[in-house]
Amino acid sequence: MGLFDRIKGAIDGVREARAGGQQGSRPASTASPASGTTGPVPAEEPRHATVTVQPGQTLSRIAQERGVDLDEMVRLNGIERPDLIFPGQVFKLPRR
Incomplete structure (x- = not known):
């Protein structure tokens, strides 16, 4: 699989995750847990002016x-x- 295909696959996985996995039967993501794409997202610290x-x-x-x-x-x-x-x-x- 070439670089372009991997990037496209990652983008498709993000889109599916945002849509709740309702687009087709393709898995939501092929990323490994080490990539930081799984698990709870930490709350953002309030921004300062x-x-x-x-x-x-x-x-x-x-x-x-x-x-x-x-x-x-x-x-x-x-x-x-x-x-x-x-x-x-x-x-x-x-x-x-």
């Missing part, structure tokens, strides 16, 4: 403007040097 650093911004100013605790923002993002950030970096904002 993010901020992208702009030129001239400081972490303390970002925290102040967003109304969040600076220390919590540092902890949440694992920032080792809060005084050294760069434009383009994206940080999670703690929930208020």
Whole structure:
């Protein structure tokens, strides 16, 4: 079986699983358990709002403007040097 056929088979299996296995008599998936396609799906962690650093911004100013605790923002993002950030970096904002 070629690569294309394996990819097509995997896509067909996903489609069948989403449809509840009601499409034809083909097995839902030929993937092995090690592929991570079987078993319960872990609940997703709630997402945090993010901020992208702009030129001239400081972490303390970002925290102040967003109304969040600076220390919590540092902890949440694992920032080792809060005084050294760069434009383009994206940080999670703690929930208020």
